[in-house]
Amino acid sequence: MAKNLKKFIQCGRDPAYLKNGDIITEELAWEVVGQEGYADGCLDQEFEITQSRIVEDVIGGEGVYETIYRESPDHPWQYIGLCAAGKDKNLAPIHAKTTYVCSKYRAKNEVELQQHIRDAVEACRKVHERGNIPIAPHLYWPRFLDDNDPQDRDYGIAAGLEALKRCDEMIVIIRQEGPEEEWISQGMQAEIAAAAKMGIEPQFIYIGKEKR
Template structure:
């Protein structure tokens, strides 16, 4: 949107121009800000479907104006979740990323052991927790 220095009647109007310029800059800054959210959903078990769900949840966060962090989509690409040592390290990495997020979003009705660990940590650190169904509808807990 281009802001004109002249009013509708053709007169130079610097006060209105400056005010509208400031408002436009503020709106642009607000559109650029996206808080980071931690995506907490099952991974172990049916990993193929759980990955698809985590991708859907991440897309949902993007569509709502957030930046999603889903460690269970990243770390299993180069770490072995079946190896207890690597799984523990992956959970540690996830906790480090969680500390950078403004909220933790928990998805699904089933809370896995890994999710329970993440939720306990989020509560312990007093992070904001939000719960969603598999179909991305928010529920109060």
């Protein structure tokens, strides 16, 4: 459902109402970038993104602008966030979605463990590059919890599910190596099931051989 101007006004124009990737109505799009910016960005011309002409903030010494996007005049507008001039990466955490990264951690050996860690780190990097905030509990729980201790492991899984409740979306990283029944661990299954109950539709990302 598209976010609209009426609700934006009702929440006092709270910046946190709008998140990277949100579908917004044309009326709200006009409100976000202002009349001049909106007119400049008509997509029946050559523009793919439309930005306001007002510098909303300065991040890393560079001005950032309210930014919206649509693929064509037949597609709805999407809110992107605060981006550098001519760019489409949100740089403002207040407009970032929190993305839960679900992937394997437990492994049969050290080589496999390091591969699982690299997979999770790479997934987090890509989430960040899209202007969102990655949440990957299995990357930092092992820094102070013992995955081989049943009590610590159960706590880590439960705490991860609590973190999931605070997320907007989930990506599931599946490395297609070994028997297919081992691609998704029990911990991942629990997270996927929990996301479904919360109304979060997981996005599956396959690594390795082509998806069957």
